[in-house]
Amino acid sequence: MSEERMNEERMTGDRMLGDGIARQELNLMFIIDNSGSMAGEKLGAVNNAIRDVMSIMPEVQEDTSDAEIRISALQFSDSAKWVYSEPKSVSDFKWKDLSPEGGTNLSAAYSELGKWLSKKSNGGQMPDIGGVAPILILMTDGLPTSPDWETRLNELKKKGWFRVALKYALAVGINSDEAMDVLNKFTGNPETVLKVYTAEALRKAIQVIAVTASKVKSNSSSKGTGAGGAVVNNNEVAVAEVAGKLEEVDDIEW
Amino acid sequence: MLLNKNDKIDLGGGDSIVVQKLLGEGGQGEVYLVTRNGQPFALKVYKDFESEDFRYNLKNNIDRGVPSEDFLWPKQLLDFTDGHIGYLMDLRPKNYVSFVSYLTGKTPFRSRAVLLHWCIRLCAAFKKLHESGYSYQDLNDGSFFLDPDTGDLLICDNDNVTADKKNLGILGKMRYMAPEIVRGEQLPDIHSDRFSLAVILFMALCLGNPYEGERLKQYDVIDEKAEYDLYGGNPVFTFHKTDRSNRPIRGYHTSVIRRWPYLPLYIKEAFHRTFVDGLADRENERTTELEWLRLLSAYRDELMTCPSCGYEMIYGFEEKQKTAVCPACGKPAPAVAWLSVGKHRVTLEPGKRLYAPLLDKFSSQYNQEIGEVIQNKKNLALWGIRLNTPQDTAVRDTAGTVKIIPQGGVIPIVQNLSIKFNENTKGEIQK
């Protein structure tokens, strides 16, 4: 038997006893407004931005053994629909361009999101065992056309998975106080609502949030004096790091 | 980006470096490929303005020098005019892959013997580090690299290494940190390093985390409260002898469930001691580097290869029963001869390496090869031990015939052969 062949067989031998560590799932979820008003440049920018960020995610995944990143996307216009019927791994998630259509039924989006933010054994898509708090990124350009969105949001807020999630909202080319209020209510934190005015700014914002937050949430070392213990709030760390990185990007407002 | 391509940085004394490209970035800093007199190096630049304490510590580590060749140690401190600091180090050679890549199953070691070789190097490196009065303080899956073919080790991220009992603000990474650090009762030191080292070894051997089992099901989401509980407040070892509340989960922790049963008893005991008794008695019940070196070497010594599937199982010298069937394929285990020297027992099969402590009980060179089992090329049934020790060896067979094997010669592997390696060291081949 040649040495090479022997090695190959040995490898198989060891790998028969399980070939990788069990990892916690980390869900990265995009919630995208594809209503008629997003037509043209805005939706084009969103499509490109998500495709771009997906090209970097394999690297992020490669650097972490702690978490397995799962990606999903929810599109909403007159109604809301998941792009895939379940969250996908970094390598299986392929972006298909969204086309603009209809109104801005944010209520439907919140209901759909709520359905997925439950354990799998309860009909949702969150892991039954463990799991890291998800990252939610909402992108929209205007006011909801569904009047009961706030009721739906309040229902969503009762979900544990929503409460612990790291929530970002990107206001795509809008600036009305009313519209911003909707987004502030979603994230519960004005610091994580960003206004983006150009395709380039949108691309950078999505990239920084998705990459930085995934890295932090699956990979951080704690810093501190040790006084209060070493437990860190990953969401806070991620928000601070994202903020630091976005400072360099033009055309983003807080 | 703190630096740009072609930036030239003056090191003083006519020496300078030129930035080539960004290699990567982490939480603390950015790492660049730079050249100095045409030679490539890695330059790490810190994003924040680091404290004077931090700078002093880094400088001190550089001046004291690398504890062992396995550390990718800082070589030269850089002070930028704007107050940022950085340091030069060697580039990580291309043959190394991350420990993460091994853990996730992407890059397996060539064999279990090579995996153990890596574990032994890891323990030897930490022994050296601790003997030099340092503690590492932030052992985690991101700090280690490996050559999957040779088992060579590279330890990166050495900038938080400090004199033991001194801390510069890094506590470590959750899931690797000792519980007393998670709880905020202690700052990292040699004893917490030992805890984390055991976690890394457990992960390397079993592909799992020692505290992750059934209890994961109690939490909807693993948030800060759950982490505090699992790894700090009330950690329960998944293979605790009496508390069965946190066993690995079937269908989820598959690798651990399949690997743990086939570890030698003495390795299981060493983990149990650290992960159970070592919770309360951090100074005395955490397996030390030297103990690990002995135990892991014994494990490597008793490996034997399944002739059917190639899986490397243990002979079972310390078990209630010796291994009868291959754990991976279920076929009968091979009948191998072994060499016993003092307390050591080494199974003899072609390719098997012998190491210095076998013949010198004062040696701590657990990876220094002193011999190898070889196979006669013309008659594959003839096996022998080629020793590269400096002296001759005397052997005596069952008929009483004594032969002198000159240095570099081959000792035939035949049953009940007595071997006199030197005045104080005798051994025997058994089957």
Ligand SMILES: Nc1ncnc2c1ncn2[C@@H]1O[C@H](COP(=O)(O)OP(=O)(O)OP(=O)(O)O)[C@@H](O)[C@H]1O
């Ligand atoms: N000597 C080196 N040769 C080649 N690449 C390197 C070297 N040192 C670091 N890198 C790469 O640079 C990147 C950042 O390095 P590193 O992880 O040390 O940064 P860090 O700020 O200390 O990160 P963290 O604080 O998150 O651990 C990594 O992708 C790493 O692989």
Ligand SMILES: [Zn+2]
């Ligand atoms: Zn087998």
